[in-house]
Amino acid sequence: MLKAFLLLFISLEVLLIIILYLYYQNQVIRLKNEIFLELKNYSYTLKGKDFKVDIVSNSPDIKFYQLYNSDKEFYIYVPIPSIKDEALKIIYPAEKVDKEISKIKKQVLIIYVMSTLIIAFVSIVFASYSLNPIRKSIQIIDNFVTELIHDINTPLSSILINLKILKKKYDDEEISRIETAAKQIGSLYENMLILSKEREKIQKEVDLKKLITEEVEVFKSNYPDIKIALYLEDKKIKADESALKRIISNLLMNAFKHNVKNGHIYITLTDDYLEIENSSRPIKNPDRLFERYYRESPRGLGLGLTIVKKLVDELGYRIMIKTTDNSFIVRLYFKKGGQSHPED
Structure with a gap:
């Protein structure tokens, strides 16, 4: 849902920014036209207190009744009757320019905030609907x-x-x-x-060395080309035996099923952790391995590691995955606390 939301939200935000930029430019052009008309009207009567008037030297570069602007002010040049060497410079007050520009920016900001809220709402509704x-x-x-x-x-x-x-x-x-x-x-x-x-959770003392050895024997005969090496210390732990058996069985199934021809599996059991290392093809998306129905290959249902994560979290253990170009290592820590997380 997050990806669908972000895709629509970002697309609409980019479109909104482009529209508001064009709108801002259009408002600035409108403001310039209004200022020009005010300056031109003032030049006919020179009546009013808001405008500044200055006398400047006339030159070929000066074009009469054309709007000029600097950073903070707008002005026009007006000819003086019977005087060719000098001209009037009529200036629109800088304070009014700043005020008008600020009003336009504030208006654009309000439109942006309101539109963004509407876009966020629409994106959430669309993402939810599209995922139905x-x-x-x-x-x-x-x-x-x-x-x-x-x-x-x-x-x-x-x-x-x-x-x-x-x-x-x-x-x-x-x-x-x-x-x-x-x-x-x-x-x-x-x-x-x-x-x-929901499973019935029964706590009892489990002989991990024996359990691992028995589970290895279940897979061994179907994968005769895979080299297996066991480095198992004696380890007994009080836990849900059914859950531990599922975890170990699924990890071993993953190691055997996704191995390479004439590959290897090294299984290490210490007092702190169980580690299973197997030869493997490169993993494309290690951060997605615990997702339900996610598969790196057409083989399997994409449920094995999902179930492992579910049970590991239930037991309060930690699981770490490390991948290289030719190996896959999973380590299960028996110490309680923490969340399952893949690493590469």
Whole structure:
């Protein structure tokens, strides 16, 4: 909405400034014409107290009954009957010139302020109205997601249960791969579930080293060409296990999915933070990575990091993103306080 507002507001402001500039110039021309008529009328009778009269030497450069002006005054030259060497210089008072110019400027300023307020109001209304179709589209998507997750849960649960039964009968690598893929679908289901409703937050002690190792194993078999290095210290933390699992799963999914061929992932866990570094193509807009539905590539829904930010903020942690031309680093600080923010 801000971009739509600024686009219209700035465009109308530029147009307004141009119009007011032309209006100001027109008013100054009108003032000069009025002053000239007053000076000319005064020259016929020389009656009045507001004008100043001076006698100057006549010269070829002087043109009679033509308006001249300096910084603060306007004047005309008038011939003196029977005297060729001298002329009258009739001066319009400088105080009146300043007063009239000030009135014009004040009038222009009032018009500018009032017009700007009207433009701001119109821009807000237009921006709000123009974004209505987008809001409706997002609402339709959200409703679709809500309905979809209810339909996914039952068949997904059935697939996982039957895969466990098959694994007991047949120790087959292909079955394991299918199970891994089903778990990834389950991960997407959990993501959509978080967006569709409020979660029940249950605090318990979580073994982060174990949780990270288990989540890595879920993705490992589907990305055999990616080199994985783990540098994990023992770390237990009291938190919402479901939220932590979603955060770690989404960060790992992002690291695996948006990696390069024969790339790497380095995962470091210390007492203060979790860091995941992966090889990556250059990121175009690092400041938009947490936006809902924003994607740097056609792959994915643009929800993973949005959910990460939502959960990180709920837990009161901090998350930092750093990008280079060939790497993507995300660091999650467990110390409470602060807001999530991308950095490049």
